[in-house]
Amino acid sequence: MKFTLEKKDPQSKARAATMVTDHGVIETPIFMPVGTVASVKGVHQRELKEEINPDIILGNTYHLYLRPKLDILEAAGGLHKFMGWDRNILTDSGGYQVYSLSANRKIKEEGVKFKSHIDGSYHFFTPENVMEIQRTIGADIIMAFDECTPYPCDYNYAKRSMHMTHRWLDRCMSHLEKLPFKYGYEQTFFPIVQGSTYKDLRKQSAEYIANAGAEGNAIGGLSVGEPAEEMYAMTEVVCDILPEEKPRYLMGVGTPINILENIALGVDMFDCVMPTRNARNGMLFTAHGTINIKNKKWEADFSPIDEMGITFVDTEYSKAYLRHLFAANEYLGKQIATIHNLGFYLWLTREARKHIIAGDFTEWKNMMVKQMDKRL
Structure with a gap:
């Protein structure tokens, strides 16, 4: 190596x-x-x-x-x-x-x-x-x-x-x-x-x-x-x-x-198993905070799962649809959430790399920590 x-x-x-x-x-x-x-x-x-x-x-x-x-x-x-x-x-x-x-x-x-x-x-x-x-x-x-x-x-x-x-x-x-x-x-x-x-x-x-x-x-x-x-x-x-x-x-x-x-x-x-395990329980990590997709507030939210997401599931499916899949205990919901969370984790570390190379990692990191600490 x-x-x-x-x-x-x-x-x-x-x-x-x-x-x-x-x-x-x-x-x-x-x-x-x-x-x-x-x-x-x-x-x-x-x-x-x-x-x-x-x-x-x-x-x-x-x-x-x-x-x-x-x-x-x-x-x-x-x-x-x-x-x-x-x-x-x-x-x-x-x-x-x-x-x-x-x-x-x-x-x-x-x-x-x-x-x-x-x-x-x-x-x-x-x-x-x-x-x-x-x-x-x-x-x-x-x-x-x-x-x-x-x-x-x-x-x-x-x-x-x-x-x-x-x-x-x-x-x-x-x-x-x-x-x-x-x-x-x-x-x-x-x-x-x-x-x-x-x-x-x-x-x-x-x-x-x-x-x-x-x-x-x-x-x-x-x-x-x-x-x-x-x-x-x-x-x-x-x-x-x-x-x-x-x-x-x-x-x-x-x-x-x-x-x-x-x-x-x-x-x-x-x-870490967190992105996959939490996905199977309906928890989605995003750049703006954490989403519990099982909450009723998403029942009629037809916006994309994550407009900033890097995977196809983020824009092809809505929050309302993903919530429905979890409510119906349909395994596809867990798969969608898993792909989203893993995509987010990879985006996060690659974005960190970009900011280290650009020389502004600390400022970006502090901003991201504040944003991700929210429950949406």
């Missing part, structure tokens, strides 16, 4: 950059739609490519390992060919799923024993076999195996967990050196900073991850229930330490406002 820093905002730490992998160019800042099980829920790959148009999407190691399973993915020639996607893919290592399965897993130094949410069968993830699994899945960017701590988290637990994540990182990197690439292209490896909401731990972890010398770095363990102010404080601490010449990925974040504020702190890459 090649990472080129192109422009920095004069009033913040925001930056515009370009990443190049064997599957193409990624212009940052970038939002990565979440395609957990080899599918961005409710969206055809053609719509994803032509309307939403992301440079990169995200898949999940835990889910893909359980279904369709590795033998199917390998027989298909990797995840790209299996799902018909010829652009970049990043895979999360499964650390977050380990966190979310707290009632059905046991963590020890060797790795994590967990119970499948599908059939109750038991499995064991180690730093070594997670690297092997991600080689077989074949994503362009793969993540270290880590433990994502909950919020709130006891200081001593956060410290022990952080050190274990560091030891797991060493094992990941050592094992990865022994594994040949598959499918005729290379993979880029990102380690993950942990440390909960403790500044000293975040500093220590960021220094350890920076010294690992990987091609990119990620920030984990945020957006797990902590106040936004604490998220921003931890992100700032970490971004001040992680090397400027490498991409920074803030995992699982977040609202449109969260994304803009973290871009201002120096983050390049984001993913």
